[in-house]
Amino acid sequence: MKVVILAGGYGTRLSEHTTVVPKPLVEIGGRPILWHIMKLYSHHGLNDFVICCGYKGSVIKDYFLSYFAHQGDFTIDLRRNEIENHRNDSEPWKVTLVDTGEKTMTGGRLKRVREHLGNSTFCLTYGDGVSDVNIRELVTFHHQQGALATVTAVQLPGRFGALNLSSDRPRAAKFREKDVRDGQVINGGFFVVEPEALDTIDDDGTSWENEPLARLVEQDQLAVYRHHGYWQNMDTLRDKMVLQELWDRGDPPWCVWDKAASVAGRAASSAAPAHT
Template sequence: MKVLILAGGYGTRLSEETSLKPKPMVEIGGKPILWHIMKIYSSQGFNDFIILLGYKGYVIKEYFANYFLHQSDVTIDLSTNQIEVHNNTSEPWRVTLLDTGLHTMTGGRIRQARPYINDEAFMLTYGDGVSNVDLKALKGFHESHQGDITMTSVQPDGRFGIIVTGDNDRVMSFKEKPKEDEGWINGGFFMCNPEVIDYIEGDDTVFEQAPLENLAKEGKLFTYRHSGFWKCMDTLRDKKQLNTMWESGHSPWKIW
């Protein structure tokens, strides 16, 4: 089963990093967040990826073009231009890098992948979110209903704490806002039947708008609720939090 990863946006809210590289290449623990996402899928048996490129897509192309070399011990004979590999630690990934255009919207990027999915069901996610979601359970749930698409929904941690007050509005303490107080949101990690692409009109279609709205109206959109870890790297603050988790050894998305 193929896994589509949306990796073409500008990442403007993370401009400190994305002026030089696309958002999926911003590093967590010395590895691009794109690598972390692919490891999440790979650890659960999904190794065939289609990465939908746009802004600075050449950076992602160069990363994977040199990936095997960077992951292996090699001897390079400059006189014959031959490379002898001694130790290969590369993952068993098949990666299709598809340039979908600089200004193409999310739906348009997915639509351009149609020739590569062979009219089969496929996984889909964003190139900036990590989670310990059970992808096999997601697949099982999708196959159990009659819809065309399953969207993983999550409850993000509250960004702001709660003030606990006593008599006369005296502040007594602070506490974190519980996740239960937050609504469920789109967490990515979709599973789609190929018919979903029929709902995308062209390159300027935003997938999260008309396609998902129409699928919902027709009763073809279901949600798989994930109550475990999920975090989107939307800002520099998010990046720092994810790096702190990784460096502390407490990174819940590391399921490999």
């Protein structure tokens, strides 16, 4: 299953950083937030990424072009123009980087990468939000619902697209984008999507959060997966500071891959025979 990450926005509310790098490359704990998002999916076995580039997309491409070199040790023979690799700590990721236009809206970016997605179900999220959402459970839920798309609903006040839910039924009753009066359940990203859902996108000027999701609601084809765990986007400098503070404390709640490694390490240690 492929994972599409929308990484082309301007990030104007983070202008202190985004004048130098695009928003998805703003770092938390010395790693771009994009890396944190990819680590979550990789933890759940998804390693094939399609990244929708836009603003400063060449910087994102350069990041991945040099990723292998930065993660390993090697010897360069300058005279022979040869490289001997000694150690490679790179993740098992396949990354497709697509220039989807600097001014293209989110729906338009998604439509532009359709040729890279094939005819299979895919995951979709934004390049500026982290969570401990269980991707495996999310995908299973999506298939159980039989909808064209599933959105992860999270709790957060205001500023984001609001979801009106119909009682306990796992379908959205209405989708409304950004209203200061909103405050309950919001669009947290982390979608699962069928290729047919892309037919709701008109052109480059279409926002995925507006007409396409509204059309899916009208067709009773937008399922809602309720996530009650951690979720935080990085929309402002304050958001970045919150994430960095959690990282500095040593137990960032979205780093489920580190928690799994720690549990495995403790289990292996307790199972090891005592030496006499």
